[in-house]
Ligand code: SF4
């Protein structure tokens with residue numbers, strides 16, 4: 001019995017000595033590569049998500065100096081001229097009001113689609 005691989009057709013061919021039987025099985029070739037996956041953590045980021053508009057929709061104790069109120073009375077985190085949230089510590093790139101950060105910031109998940117999106121755009 002001969003066993004042959006036909007890579008062009010993604011098939012495996014088995015032939016018996018008398019040549020009477022040829023079995024053709026279709027299969028999928030799944031190529032597995034050990035590609036390095038860069039780890040996504042806030043430690044190797046530049047606080048990319050802290051330049052997004054962050055609406056304040058519940059009272060978590062955000063200090064007034066960090067709150068921007070628009071003409072309709074909507075509250076959001078104040079952003080400074082560099083586009084980053086005013087509560088972001090520019091030296092450490094960490095949130096200076098972590099215990100009082102808005103609900104939106106609490107829900108923003110590291111490694112989420114939105115997180116990756118921000119990193120791709122800003123890093
Ligand atoms: S949550 Fe994502 S985008 Fe925000 S600081 Fe962490 S890694 Fe960067």
Ligand code: SF4
Nearest residue numbers: 050085087088095105
């Ligand atoms: S409140 Fe803190 S976590 Fe939220 S955007 Fe500002 S610096 Fe970032």
